[in-house]
Amino acid sequence: MDLRAFLAMLFSFTGAAVVVLWTIAFAVGYAKRVAAKSTPPGQLSAEELEVIRARLAELEQRDVRVEEIEERLDFVERALGRSREAPQLRNPSEK
Numbered sequence: 001m002d003l004r005a006f007l008a009m010l011f012s013f014t015g016a017a018v019v020v021l022w023t024i025a026f027a028v029g030y031a032k033r034v035a036a037k038s039t040p041p042g043q044l045s046a047e048e049l050e051v052i053r054a055r056l057a058e059l060e061q062r063d064v065r066v067e068e069i070e071e072r073l074d075f076v077e078r079a080l081g082r083s084r085e086a087p088q089l090r091n092p093s094e095k
Contacts, residue, residue: 044052
C-alpha cells in the first residue's frame, strides 16, 4: 500500500467520523433548545399567563363595579324606606 492510498483512506475515515460527531453535536444542541422552549407539564407558558392576568384584571374591575352598584342599591333602599316611614303630608288644596 502506498502512502497516497493510506492518506486518502485515513482522511476519508477521519472526515466521516468528524461529520458524524458534528451531526450528533448539532442534534443534541437542537434537542436542548427545543426542550428549553417547551414548558414542562404542569407549568404555563408566558402567553397563557398573560391571558390569565388579563382575565383576572377584568374580573377585578367587574368586582369593583358590582360593589359600586350594591352601594347604590343600599342607598336607594334606605331612601325608599325613609319615605314610607315618614308621615304623609296633607295637600293644602284638599279640605
